[in-house]
Amino acid sequence: MPLLDDSTVDRELAALPGWQRDGVRITRLYTFASFADAIAFVNRVAALAEAADHHPDIHVAYDKVRLTLWSHDSGGLTERDFRLARRIDP
Amino acid sequence: MPLLDDSTVDRELAALPGWQRDGVRITRLYTFASFADAIAFVNRVAALAEAADHHPDIHVAYDKVRLTLWSHDSGGLTERDFRLARRIDP
Numbered sequence: 297m298p299l300l301d302d303s304t305v306d307r308e309l310a311a312l313p314g315w316q317r318d319g320v321r322i323t324r325l326y327t328f329a330s331f332a333d334a335i336a337f338v339n340r341v342a343a344l345a346e347a348a349d350h351h352p353d354i355h356v357a358y359d360k361v362r363l364t365l366w367s368h369d370s371g372g373l374t375e376r377d378f379r380l381a382r383r384i385d386p
Numbered sequence: 387m388p389l390l391d392d393s394t395v396d397r398e399l400a401a402l403p404g405w406q407r408d409g410v411r412i413t414r415l416y417t418f419a420s421f422a423d424a425i426a427f428v429n430r431v432a433a434l435a436e437a438a439d440h441h442p443d444i445h446v447a448y449d450k451v452r453l454t455l456w457s458h459d460s461g462g463l464t465e466r467d468f469r470l471a472r473r474i475d476p
Binding site for chain 1: 421425428429435436441443445447
């Protein structure tokens with residue numbers, strides 16, 4: 297899967313509110329009403345990740361979840377990252 | 387809940403293989419056979435955390451989960467942290 301150039305990354309990000317670029321990765325912080333809601337979100341993301349065979353880093357801090365996506369095997373951002381982000385935030 | 391002194395922290399850690407001190411926190415890295423196993427572990431930890439009303443930071447990176455525990459309201463390590471760690475690693 298080819299790496300995306302900067303202008304493509306910028307255009308993809310513009311269509312994904314809340315997501316930001318962090319070097320070779322994209323990341324979004326979600327805040328929920330409770331820890332239980334945060335864990336429910338983690339399970340939804342996990343199911344989407346398994347279906348896509350593409351797995352974000354997931355960091356849970358009580359009612360907050362940070363997702364970080366990049367394509368390890370390609371060494372940066374590819375269409376797979378944005379495809380999964382769009383499934384997470386439909 | 388009172389903060390534990392260093393010698394108590396050292397004694398508690400000696401009884402918890404895999405856990406290490408990281409400043410005012412304790413942390414352990416777990417490695418699983420798959421992402422699905424890692425997420426199953428997260429759900430088990432989440433249930434224990436809710437039962438204890440004490441919530442570790444949880445970081446999932448594919449087949450690895452890092453837990454980090456400290457007592458936010460006390461500003462460091464208390465007996466609650468070690469009690470939850472023991473429930474996670476029975």
